[in-house]
Amino acid sequence: MSPNHKNPVAPLTPAVFHIMLALADGRKHGYAIMKQVEVNGGKSLRMGPGTLYGSLQRMSVAGLVEELEDSNDNDNDDRRRYYRLTAAGRRALGAELARLRHALGASTRKGVLASAGTTSE
Amino acid sequence: MNRPSRFSPSVLAVYRAGVYLYHAEFRLRYADEMLRCAQNLLAETSSPAVTAYFLASDLFHSLLREHLAMTSPIRALPQLAMLFILTTFIAGTGYLISQQVLRMSANDPQIQLAEDGAQRLRDGEDAARLTRA
Numbered sequence: 053m054s055p056n057h058k059n060p061v062a063p064l065t066p067a068v069f070h071i072m073l074a075l076a077d078g079r080k081h082g083y084a085i086m087k088q089v090e091v092n093g094g095k096s097l098r099m100g101p102g103t104l105y106g107s108l109q110r111m112s113v114a115g116l117v118e119e120l121e122d123s124n125d126n127d128n129d130d131r132r133r134y135y136r137l138t139a140a141g142r143r144a145l146g147a148e149l150a151r152l153r154h155a156l157g158a159s160t161r162k163g164v165l166a167s168a169g170t171t172s173e
Numbered sequence: 174m175n176r177p178s179r180f181s182p183s184v185l186a187v188y189r190a191g192v193y194l195y196h197a198e199f200r201l202r203y204a205d206e207m208l209r210c211a212q213n214l215l216a217e218t219s220s221p222a223v224t225a226y227f228l229a230s231d232l233f234h235s236l237l238r239e240h241l242a243m244t245s246p247i248r249a250l251p252q253l254a255m256l257f258i259l260t261t262f263i264a265g266t267g268y269l270i271s272q273q274v275l276r277m278s279a280n281d282p283q284i285q286l287a288e289d290g291a292q293r294l295r296d297g298e299d300a301a302r303l304t305r306a
Contacts (some may be wrong), residue, residue: 083210100231101207101214109199128189133206 064148067107068099072145079136080119108135116141181215184225191232196243
């Protein structure tokens with residue numbers, strides 16, 4: 053993971069981006085994040101526990117996510133640590149999504165997206 | 174959820190041992206959670222061998238990343254200096270031994286020639302003929 057977290061609007065690594073995307077709709081514990089990353093990114097973006105917790109540690113230090121001590125979730129598993137996006141994390145995710153939208157627009161204008169879609173089918 | 178495979182406990186035991194290789198701060202904070210995730214993955218998978226490989230690969234890459242991340246050049250200076258001295262000593266010793274072996278065998282052909290000549294003189298061969306040869 054690159055040390056881009058010092059600047060919250062700097063581009064994010066794929067692992068960090070997908071963790072943040074997984075946390076966008078609320079707090080989750082580690083395994084739930086892993087499953088959500090798999091849903092959002094597909095099998096090719098499967099994330100293991102080592103990558104997940106290494107990224108979470110650095111994101112926590114950078115102030116992009118915060119760890120929640122207490123848990124009031126339905127599964128009532130107090131031993132699990134929960135994570136949620138901070139305001140800075142939300143801003144960084146928004147900036148990354150804006151970058152992706154811009155790139156998507158450029159790709160569409162150049163016809164790259166259409167040809168990529170044709171070849172992948 | 175699938176039934177846990179027969180070898181899931183063994184995979185988890187190996188994974189637990191692997192997690193122990195993280196530096197203490199990281200391990201104390203995340204080891205339990207990582208093991209829980211690994212346990213859940215193994216419990217839900219339909220192909221335990223593939224999941225075991227995935228866990229091993231992730232563990233290896235993550236270990237490498239975490240150890241590199243925590244090793245700043247300044248903090249590692251004493252260890253790097255020790256490594257430099259040790260490497261120089263081992264390489265120097267190897268060089269000296271090979272040079273010494275080479276030097277010790279450098280006179281062998283001349284000694285052999287002298288010994289052969291002396292033997293032929295003892296056998297009664299003419300000295301003038303020997304030097305011509």
